Amino acid sequence: MGYMHKVFLSGPEIYTCSSCGTHLALKNKIASKQYTGQYGRAYLFDEVANVRAGEADKRNMITGMHIVRDITCMECNNYVGWTYVTAFSPEQKFKEGKFILEKALICDILRDWD
Numbered sequence: 001m002g003y004m005h006k007v008f009l010s011g012p013e014i015y016t017c018s019s020c021g022t023h024l025a026l027k028n029k030i031a032s033k034q035y036t037g038q039y040g041r042a043y044l045f046d047e048v049a050n051v052r053a054g055e056a057d058k059r060n061m062i063t064g065m066h067i068v069r070d071i072t073c074m075e076c077n078n079y080v081g082w083t084y085v086t087a088f089s090p091e092q093k094f095k096e097g098k099f100i101l102e103k104a105l106i107c108d109i110l111r112d113w114d
């Protein structure tokens with residue numbers, strides 16, 4: 001992590017923070033839509049931008065024990081999802097280093113003008 005400056009993503013469709021509009025991820029970077037967060041449907045991304053990660057926390061999830069960090073928008077500090085640090089089960093290892101954004105907390109914007 002360690003994004004010190006806000007970056008602007010360029011792509012046909014971008015997910016932004018729903019409260020301040022900061023760019024968070026490109027729609028074409030979605031790895032999976034089959035996730036559930038605290039607020040319902042959540043998406044798994046290979047990479048996101050403009051977030052800060054909180055303290056590592058051990059959590060027992062539907063898919064087993066994981067060490068995760070909540071991620072917040074670097075602009076407004078709102079919670080938007082989490083990132084997987086460690087997955088203990090071998091079949092969940094692919095999630096390490098990936099990010100979850102909660103659908104209810106992000107907006108989908110079209111940028112077909114550039």
Ligand SMILES: [Zn+2]
Nearest residue numbers: 017020073076
């Ligand atoms: Zn924000």
